[in-house]
Amino acid sequence: KNEVEQSPQNLTAQEGEFITINCSYSVGISALHWLQQHPGGGIVSLFMLSSGKKKHGRLIATINIQEKHSSLHITASHPRDSAVYICGGETSGSRLTFGEGTQLTVNP
Amino acid sequence: DGGITQSPKYLFRKEGQNVTLSCEQNLNHDAMYWYRQDPGQGLRLIYYSQIVNDFQKGDIAEGYSVSREKKESFPLTVTSAQKNPTAFYLCATLGGTEAFFGQGTRLTVV
Numbered sequence: 001k002n003e004v005e006q007s008p009q010n011l012t013a014q015e016g017e018f019i020t021i022n023c024s025y026s027v028g029i030s031a032l033h034w035l036q037q038h039p040g041g042g043i044v045s046l047f048m049l050s051s052g053k054k055k056h057g058r059l060i061a062t063i064n065i066q067e068k069h070s071s072l073h074i075t076a077s078h079p080r081d082s083a084v085y086i087c088g089g090e091t092s093g094s095r096l097t098f099g100e101g102t103q104l105t106v107n108p
Numbered sequence: 109d110g111g112i113t114q115s116p117k118y119l120f121r122k123e124g125q126n127v128t129l130s131c132e133q134n135l136n137h138d139a140m141y142w143y144r145q146d147p148g149q150g151l152r153l154i155y156y157s158q159i160v161n162d163f164q165k166g167d168i169a170e171g172y173s174v175s176r177e178k179k180e181s182f183p184l185t186v187t188s189a190q191k192n193p194t195a196f197y198l199c200a201t202l203g204g205t206e207a208f209f210g211q212g213t214r215l216t217v218v
Contacts, residue, residue: 002150033207041145041196041214045206086150094139094158094202097167100150 003027004089006099013106019074021102023087030090032070034061037084037101046072046085077106111135114199114210121193121217129184129213131199139202140182144168144195145212151198157182186215193217 034046047061063070088098143151153166157176171190199210
């Protein structure tokens with residue numbers, strides 16, 4: 001079983017919809033990461049958080065330490081948001097592992 | 109500009125040959141990582157290093173080897189013992205507030 005689990009695996013939305021991607025982890029972590037992977041394979045970091053909530057533009061990430069759960073929200077989704085979204089947990093000794101990713105497709 | 113450089117972008121090798129993938133960073137980060145990604149799959153941790161001259165196995169280390177002789181460099185060798193080496197390989201570092209990834213190397217073994 002992966003230390004980090006994501007849901008859903010695939011998500012299709014219409015432009016303008018509010019999107020939520022969920023991430024659960026089974027071990028204690030010091031920080032949680034959200035990444036975006038573009039179709040060409042390039043990966044960019046979206047958020048790193050250890051508590052509470054962070055916001056960047058239309059993206060919001062939250063984490064509940066007690067429930068070992070994080071969510072990534074996208075408001076007013078746009079076709080350019082189509083990508084794979086990956087969450088990962090940083091554990092002791094800087095070990096950093098990731099979930100399987102969520103393939104998001106936003107249709108115009 | 110600060111960043112991570114992986115080379116080459118595409119690499120072809122014959123079965124049975126060892127091949128070394130390069131990863132260089134000028135971000136002055138201590139922690140470096142190697143991941144493997146297969147089509148439609150997530151990032152699987154091969155090896156990671158917190159500091160020079162030290163590294164730990166990840167979840168799929170068999171058939172791979174690494175070295176960390178310099179802070180800037182963390183090369184990955186795919187050995188002939190790796191049963192299915194064709195994949196997309198990504199190198200990453202961990203800074204204070206985010207993870208940084210290289211552009212990846214697509215290795216094809218024929």
